[in-house]
Each structure stands twice: as C-alpha cells, then as structure tokens.
Amino acid sequence: xxxxxxxxxxxxxxxxxxxxxxxxxxxxxxxxxxxxxxxxxxxxxxxxxxxxxxxxxxxxxxxxxxxxxxxxxxxxxxxxxxxxxxxxxxxxxxxxxxxxxxxxxxxxxxxxxxxxxxxxxxxxxxxxxxxxxxxxxxxxxxxxxxxxxxxxxxxxxxxxxxxxxxxxxxxxxxxxxxxxx
Amino acid sequence: xxxxxxxxxxxxxxxxxxxxxxxxxxxxxxxxxxxxxxxxxxxxxxxxxxxxxxxxxxxxxxxxxxxxxxxxxxxxxxxxxxxxxxxxxxxxxxxxxxxxxxxxxxxxxxxxxxxxxxxxxxxxxxxxxxxxxxxxxxxxxxxxxxxxxxxxxxxxxxxxxxxxxxxxxxxxxxxxxxxxxxxxxxxxxxxxxxxxxxxxxxxxxxxxxxxxxxxxxxxxxxxxxxxxxxxxxxxxxxxxxxxxxxxxxxxxxxxxxxxxxxxxxxxxxxxxxxxxxxxxxxxxxxxxxxxxxxxxxxxxxxxxxxxxxxxxxxxxxxxxxxxxxxxxxxxxxxxxxxxxxxxxxxxxxxxxxxxxxxxxxxxxxxxxxxxxxxxxxxxxxxxxxxxxxxxxxxxxxxxxxxxxxxxxxxxxxxxxxxxxxxxxxxxxxxxxxxxxxxxxxxxxxxxxxxxxxxxxxxxxx
Numbered sequence: 338x339x340x341x342x343x344x345x346x347x348x349x350x351x352x353x354x355x356x357x358x359x360x361x362x363x364x365x366x367x368x369x370x371x372x373x374x375x376x377x378x379x380x381x382x383x384x385x386x387x388x389x390x391x392x393x394x395x396x397x398x399x400x401x402x403x404x405x406x407x408x409x410x411x412x413x414x415x416x417x418x419x420x421x422x423x424x425x426x427x428x429x430x431x432x433x434x435x436x437x438x439x440x441x442x443x444x445x446x447x448x449x450x451x452x453x454x455x456x457x458x459x460x461x462x463x464x465x466x467x468x469x470x471x472x473x474x475x476x477x478x479x480x481x482x483x484x485x486x487x488x489x490x491x492x493x494x495x496x497x498x499x500x501x502x503x504x505x506x507x508x509x510x511x512x513x514x515x516x517x518x
Numbered sequence: 519x520x521x522x523x524x525x526x527x528x529x530x531x532x533x534x535x536x537x538x539x540x541x542x543x544x545x546x547x548x549x550x551x552x553x554x555x556x557x558x559x560x561x562x563x564x565x566x567x568x569x570x571x572x573x574x575x576x577x578x579x580x581x582x583x584x585x586x587x588x589x590x591x592x593x594x595x596x597x598x599x600x601x602x603x604x605x606x607x608x609x610x611x612x613x614x615x616x617x618x619x620x621x622x623x624x625x626x627x628x629x630x631x632x633x634x635x636x637x638x639x640x641x642x643x644x645x646x647x648x649x650x651x652x653x654x655x656x657x658x659x660x661x662x663x664x665x666x667x668x669x670x671x672x673x674x675x676x677x678x679x680x681x682x683x684x685x686x687x688x689x690x691x692x693x694x695x696x697x698x699x700x701x702x703x704x705x706x707x708x709x710x711x712x713x714x715x716x717x718x719x720x721x722x723x724x725x726x727x728x729x730x731x732x733x734x735x736x737x738x739x740x741x742x743x744x745x746x747x748x749x750x751x752x753x754x755x756x757x758x759x760x761x762x763x764x765x766x767x768x769x770x771x772x773x774x775x776x777x778x779x780x781x782x783x784x785x786x787x788x789x790x791x792x793x794x795x796x797x798x799x800x801x802x803x804x805x806x807x808x809x810x811x812x813x814x815x816x817x818x819x820x821x822x823x824x825x826x827x828x829x830x831x832x833x834x835x836x837x838x839x840x841x842x843x844x845x846x847x848x849x850x851x852x853x854x855x856x857x858x859x860x861x862x863x864x865x866x867x868x869x870x871x872x873x874x875x876x877x878x879x880x881x882x883x884x885x886x887x888x889x890x891x892x893x894x895x896x897x898x899x900x901x902x903x904x905x906x907x908x909x910x911x912x913x914x915x916x917x918x919x920x921x922x923x924x925x926x927x928x929x930x931x932x933x934x935x936x937x938x939x940x941x942x943x944x945x946x947x948x949x950x951x952x953x954x955x956x957x958x959x960x961x962x963x964x965x966x967x968x969x970x971x972x973x974x975x976x977x978x979x
Contacts, residue, residue, distance in 0.1 A: 376737055377738065378965065378968055388738050393743045393746055396746060437682075440681055442757075443765075446754050447698065450754050453747045454701045454747060454751070480715070480717075481544065481552075481716065
C-alpha cells in the first residue's frame with residue numbers, strides 16, 4: 338500500500354543482528370541521511386558512535402542536582418541550627434558543621450539521583466503516549482529480538498521510493514513504511 | 519564434576535559453570551523470562567506460599583493495630599532496655615537490603631557479568647527489606663501518626679529537627695536509600711516493561727505495562743542517555759549504601775553506652791550488612807531458580823560466587839568481633855571489660871555463643887568446593903547466617919543496655935508475643951511482596967540478559 342507522502346513518518350528497516358544494524362547505520366550516514374534513528378532491544382556498543390551521537394547532558398544535570406542537594410542541605414541545616422532555632426547549649430558552637438555532614442551527604446546523593454533519572458526521562462521525551470513507529474506491527478519485535486533502522490520523512494534527502502530502495506539494498510529482513518497518525 | 523576435579527577457577531571450571539546456560543538467543547531469553555509473568559499459569563505452589571506469607575502479614579497488621587491501640591507497653595521493652603526487638607529488627611532488615619545495592623551498583627561498576635541474572639530480584643529484595651525495616655522505627659516512636667515531626671517542615675510551633683542527632687541522620691539516610699533503590703530498580707525495569715507490553719496478549723496487561731513502560735521504544739538516543747543515567751546511579755548508590763549502614767551504626771557508636779561507643783562500628787556494620795544480604799539473596803535465589811526452572815540463568819557459578827562473598831564478608835565480620843573484644847580488654851576501661859565478661863558469662867551468654875557459631879564457625883564450611891556446590895547445604899547455610907546476623911544485633915542492643923554503668927540501672931529483657939508477632943509478620947510481608955513481584959514483573963533483567971547473549975556469542979566466534 339502506497340501512502341501519500343504527507344502521511345508518511347518515515348521508512349523502517351528490520352535487521353536480525355546488531356552487527357547488521359550497525360553496518361546499515363554507517364552506510365545510511367555515508368549516503369547522507371541525517372534524520373535517522375535506530376531501535377534495539379538492548380544497548381549496543383558502538384551504535385551510538387555510528388549514529389554520530391556524542392556526549393549527552395545527563396551527567397551535567399546530575400551534577401547540578403547533586404550540588405543543589407548538597408549545598409541546599411548544608412545551608413538549610415546551618416540556617417535551622419544557627420539562625421532560625423539557635424540554641425546555646427553550654428556555649429557549644431551553633432555551626433557544628435561535622436554533625437551536618439551525614440545529612441548533607443544523603444541530600445547530595447538524593448538530589449543527584451533524582452536529577453539523573455528524571456533528567457534522563459525528560460531529555461528522552463518520556464513518558465510519551467504514542468509514537469508513529471508503533472504503527473508498524475513488526476515493531477513489537479524491537480523490544481525482544483529484532484533491530485530497526487528508521488529514516489524519517491523530514492530528512493532533506495528523503496524520497497519515498499528511493500529511500501525504500503536504498504534500505505532494501507542493505508539486505509534487511511523487512512522494510513516497512515511508517516504512517517504518521 | 520565428581521572424580522578428578524580440575525583446579526578451582528581453571529578455564530575448565532568456568533566452562534562447566536558459565537554465567538549463562540548454552541544455546542540461548544535474544545528471542546529465547548525474552549520468551550523464557552517474560553513467559554513466567556505473561557503466560558505461565560499461576561501454580562498451586564504459588565497460591566499456597568502466598569497464602570502462608572499473606573497470613574503472616576495479617577498477623578503483623580494485627581500486632582501493629584494492637585500496638586497503636588495500647589502503645590509500646592505491649593512489647594517487652596522498658597527502662598533500661600528501651601530499644602529491644604524494634605531496633606534489632608530494623609538493623610537486621612536494613613542490612614539485608616544492602617546486598618541488593620551491592621550487586622546492582624558495585625558489581626556493575628566492577629563490570630562483573632555474573633551479576634546480571636541476580637540483580638533484578640536482589641534490588642527488589644532491597645526495596646522490600648527497606649520497607650520492612652522502615653516499619654520498626656516508625657512504630658517504635660509510640661505515636662507513629664506523629665512521625666512527620668522528624669522531617670523538617672515549617673511548623674506553626676517554629677520547631678525544627680535536631681540535625682546533630684544520629685536519629686535524624688537515620689531518617690535522611692534510610693529515606694534516601696529507599697528512594698534511590700526504587701529509582702535504580704525502576705530505571706532497570708523500563709526496557710523490560712516495554713518487552714512485557716509488546717508481548718502481553720490481553721488488553722489490560724498491555725495497558726498496565728504500557729503505562730509503566732512510558733512509551734519506551736529502544737531508540738539509540740534514549741539508550742545513550744539511559745546508559746549514562748544508569749552508570750551515574752550505580753556510582754551514586756555505591757557510596758550511599760556504605761553511608762546508610764554507617765549512619766545506622768552511628769545510632770549506636772555516637773552513644774556512650776559500653777559496647778557501642780567504638781570506632782570499629784561503621785566498617786563492621788557495613789560488612790555485616792553485606793554478609794546478611796548475600797545470605798538472603800541465596801535464600802531467595804535457590805528456591806526461585808528451582809520453582810521457575812531458571813537453572814540456565816542463575817547457574818552454579820552465581821551460587822558459588824555468592825557463597826564466596828559470604829565467606830569473605832563473614833571473615834571481615836569475624837575480624838570485627840575479634841577487635842571489638844580485644845580493644846575492650848586493651849582499653850582497660852572497666853565498663854568495657856565488664857561488658858566483655860557479660861557477653862561471655864552473663865545472662866545472655868548463650869546468644870553470644872550462638873552468634874559465634876552461626877556467623878563465624880559454621881560458615882567456614884564454605885571453604886569447601888563440594889559444599890559450595892551443594893545447593894541444599896548452601897540454602898541451609900544462608901538461613902544460618904541470617905539467624906546469626908539477627909543474633910548479632912540482639913547481642914549488641916540487649917547486652918549493652920541491660921548492663922550499663924551502675925548496677926541499679928541493670929535489667930532484663932524478655933520479648934513478648936507481640937514482639938514476635940511483629941517480627942515474624944514483617945518476614946511474612948517480605949515474602950508476600952516477593953511472591954507478588956515474581957508473578958507480575960520479570961525477576962531477571964531481560965535487556966541485560968540479551969546483552970550477555972550478545973557478548974557470549976561474540977566470545978565464541
């Protein structure tokens with residue numbers, strides 16, 4: 338079934354092994370396609386590099402979360418113990434900082450962990466109720482034993498028949514058009 | 519592997535006892551693990567086990583309900599023994615949780631492949647153990663409905679918690695530990711939830727797993743960030759797990775009570791925690807692999823490695839006992855010396871000897887290769903160590919509190935039926951949660967097992 342171009346999200350090729358997929362990704366990028374994505378049931382070493390992905394922002398967000406948790410935690414304990422509820426007990430120092438370290442440490446870890454997880458989910462755009470690739474029935478295998486390569490219709494070079502023919506040339510198991518609704 | 523045993527850790531042994539049984543593909547892994555949850559009918563054994571565990575949970579509910587009506591007077595605690603079972607059980611449960619984090623975080627950082635098939639349920643065990651642990655200090659406050667006083671919130675009374683108190687450190691350590699363990703566990707589950715969503719045949723399952731999977735589709739970009747986040751979480755959970763039992767040990771070590779006021783407590787508590795935790799992982803893994811036919815995934819290599827970790831941490835614990843003993847005598851402090859005498863000859867001496875037997879003497883049998891590969895023996899030994907570690911906390915809490923500085927402050931401690939009901943009830947709750955977990959979520963990480971398949975097949979090429 339040929340869909341009209343405006344209703345096409347992209348073309349999806351299915352491969353049987355991670356090596357075939359990595360090879361296909363390299364060739365697709367060499368052919369000049371840029372708006373591509375790959376879907377795998379587990380993380381594959383070298384695939385992110387083949388896709389041209391570099392660093393991501395999760396570590397930075399985690400660092401910010403950790404700093405905020407630690408500094409905020411210590412600052413709060415200082416404020417409580419030395420300013421808001423200062424109690425002079427036998428002349429002991431109000432800013433008894435060694436006693437504040439355990440809570441400061443725990444809040445550093447808590448802030449960093451929350452930011453790592455929710456930062457990762459936010460950058461990934463999850464939760465996302467629907468995505469066009471799920472329109473392809475065989476995509477069910479993307480979470481168990483098959484490896485998929487998608488070329489999006491938004492790509493400058495995208496041409497429905499040419500792109501599909503190009504993907505066929507990579508010897509996939511299947512090629513499917515992905516409808517956009 | 520009977521006669522003519524090859525040397526331990528030789529390549530031959532590694533081949534005979536791999537971390538994954540032979541002949542598995544990406545598809546077979548997905549099928550086998552997800553079928554336990556999706557297609558396999560619930561067995562009679564599951565219902566029977568669940569019924570027993572749930573009855574015990576009901577006992578716990580009754581015990582806690584009665585406690586709320588009558589107050590902590592229904593327990594055996596009194597001055598001078600204000601802590602009793604509640605704190606013994608709290609420390610015991612928290613310690614059990616630590617092996618889950620150790621397996622999932624520290625072994626991940628050390629790139630130990632054998633962790634893969636045991637990390638998921640070990641993490642679940644951590645969560646459930648922390649849930650059981652959390653109950654005790656909460657109900658021990660006597661007015662659990664006022665427990666929110668421990669959190670810093672802007673109250674109309676203008677009061678704030680005392681941040682210099684180890685008990686407040688404990689609140690932060692345990693709640694952070696619970697939260698981070700939950701995050702770690704859930705992040706690990708996301709790809710597997712997507713697998714279950716895609717393989718579920720009934721609409722309700724598709725919807726529930728679909729919501730939990732949050733639209734995960736395995737995009738390379740997502741995996742890229744996912745791996746960063748997972749690695750960072752592992753790096754964060756590692757010092758966290760060490761800090762949690764350190765803080766728990768501060769509850770004791772910061773006090774001046776004889777037998778508690780010692781700097782060896784933090785490392786020796788952490789080692790003890792890992793010791794009891796690995797014992798509990800074995801106690802769960804051995805029946806689990808049998809019941810669900812997971813011998814290919816949880817192989818003898820896993821059981822053997824866990825037994826070795828138990829042996830090693832058990833020796834650290836033994837070292838801790840020895841130095842606790844030695845330093846008390848060497849210090850010349852008469853209260854510390856007296857405490858050692860009380861441990862050896864006092865009214866609770868039989869607990870101390872039982873502890874030495876369970877934690878130090880019997881586990882030495884694990885030096886034997888044959889015994890480590892005897893599944894029934896390992897199971898029994900894991901239970902022995904769990905009992906031993908419970909006795910350790912009992913000895914620490916009760917002997918010190920019954921024998922402090924002046925004879926007029928001495929006392930005795932006798933747990934009541936309600937103490938026992940609460941304790942056994944939390945074991946019931948723990949087992950109930952485990953039963954539910956293996957029924958509705960994959961007990962082994964499917965995505966990580968696929969990685970293992972990819973790596974082992976590369977190795978064969």
